[in-house]
Amino acid sequence: MNLEYRLSDRKRDILTAIIKDYITHGEPLGSKTLAKRHGFTFSPATIRNEMAELEENGLLYQPHTSAGRVPSQKGYRFFVDYLMGAYVPTREEMHFMQRLQQTSRAVEAILSQATRVLAEATQSIAITETPYLRQNPVKELRLIPLSENSMVLDIEYNSGIRRQSVVNFSQSIYADVLGLLTYYLNTQLNQSSSLVGLFHRIATCSLEREIQTYRSIILEMVSEIYAQSQRDEKVYLNGTSHLLREPEFQSMEQAFPIINILEDERFVRRLFDSCQESSPQQSHNVYCLIGNENAYEELHNCSFVATPYFINTKATGMIGVLGPTRMDYSKVIALLQNVASNMTTTLGRLFS
Amino acid sequence: MNLEYRLSDRKRDILTAIIKDYITHGEPLGSKTLAKRHGFTFSPATIRNEMAELEENGLLYQPHTSAGRVPSQKGYRFFVDYLMGAYVPTREEMHFMQRLQQTSRAVEAILSQATRVLAEATQSIAITETPYLRQNPVKELRLIPLSENSMVLDIEYNSGIRRQSVVNFSQSIYADVLGLLTYYLNTQLNQSSSLVGLFHRIATCSLEREIQTYRSIILEMVSEIYAQSQRDEKVYLNGTSHLLREPEFQSMEQAFPIINILEDERFVRRLFDSCQESSPQQSHNVYCLIGNENAYEELHNCSFVATPYFINTKATGMIGVLGPTRMDYSKVIALLQNVASNMTTTLGRLFS
DNA sequence: CACTAGCACTTCAGTGATTAGAGTGCTAAA
């Protein structure tokens, strides 16, 4: 039987009060304080009894006898799933987040700005990953001759993103051959849809007769395409200092592992990946890893909330917030969604 | 009269001993400890007298009466200028730093890898700035038609770096007009040498008659070039966690301002700028800001050592190390120079 | 029967007081 139905209204009120107070004050809550602060119709003694039962259910715990109660990880999860209400951003917050729409026309600038805005608004760490280009479906690929042994490679993704790079060949090549290759690569792309797919296809399948002569050039080209898209994969991170202001990270022992692990970009990417493996929050596509629901020991008292952003209705990357487990979930989720949808709008306008 | 000539050999020995010991142990040095550790031919009492005089000269100070001596900022400066010897990297360090040469063919990858290697080798924060493209002299600019209202813009810098981007026009344009514009822009570039110069020229000077019709297109193009090069300006930073391991940054009060300020990329760029305003160390082009010689209150107990790296003998950007004032200067400088020269080699090979 | 007032008990965080250790400056002697 689900806990949701087993808890009396009073228990839910008390649990909600404890979690909300703990989120804002960061200190264990005692029965007396709670009673005074919320003007409950029942006495501290009653609260004590209820709290004892909530603790039996695993929703609260005491750091030590004679301390107040603190929400457990399960408590936060219950709160996020059933108790917390929707947060409505204030006028100032809305206004602040609008800034995003005024930025320049470059994808990089938009992602970086979104990350900064989100970090500032939530007073936590914000992280954005660039579109995962290698798996993005490609719309068209163009090879434009530049000199006799170099060309411009122009890739246009379905999402509208477009990247160019110059490829140099070890041998000279005629324009009509480039035309042939362009046609060939585009048909191959249609069947493999993404660069990862194309890469595998070319590397494993045997080439058709008319193309075989150009095998080495094709390989050169494809590996250049692949390298190029890999080079563009990046992660924007902002707001580390906000996390360090929280009382739970005042000691280096707590703060160090986090700063340490966040220095590794590959790790951050994996955080997004692991996030997608969990099931998203019912509330609109938001993934929420509470405490050690994420796989990393170093982040066991952090939570990570993330959501995808889109370019022309195609999911391309994710943006998220990393904060203490004791974060204001409803607020963070609301602001995150707002920034993500702002991004989607701004990016969409860019590629329309 | 310069201090260098006023100090007796014995004083120099004692000062050197104190600074070296302090660098490795991080604790104030007393006369007795010093005598025991270095087997001096004179007694602790003599050391005490000498230390008192060194303190009068402002080279040492006591955190409090009854504590040992600690090098002052002036002390470090004297040490770096006159006392420290050259450091010879160990075989392991050399080997470790060789890794750099095995990286991929992308500038980004090389800079990022160099930063990581340097941070690891020095156990401090390493910072690298990308080439300051807007001020880099341009060798040639090519406009390659793509469709009737878009083109590929290909910029080749003197250093060998080359960047492409697609520019869309609001109106359609003929291939022969592009040819004319290519010619025009390249002659303008010859006279202004860098993109910053070109940008100013175009914006302020009146255009020649034959070109005037295309004024709006030229402006569009130039601002796109400018935006593109600005977009590529970046800073790589690695090794924050190393700094946090040092005893002087164990408390959040010390660590916070540093982490906070390093989050701002513009600040880091300015650090490189301010560094170049100081005069370089006699020893091969290394700039060294000790303690609050840098302009930032937040870094008053850090030092910053930096050196330029080159592509084909042209200075393009800088790489540096940020560590506690109590850093092993000779070692850091040696490793920094080594990594920088490795970069120069690797980058040179890339653009030969 | 559910609730609450009262009380004994627990734990932590902060406050002095005390002490050991490391270092200094000064003086007098070698």
Added chain:
DNA sequence: TTTAGCACTCTAATCACTGAAGTGCTAGTG
């Protein structure tokens, strides 16, 4: 000029003590 000796200083660590906040349990009340 150098050094041994000594009185003095300051810090950091330890310990005992106290007050605040909180709990669980019991007995009484509507």
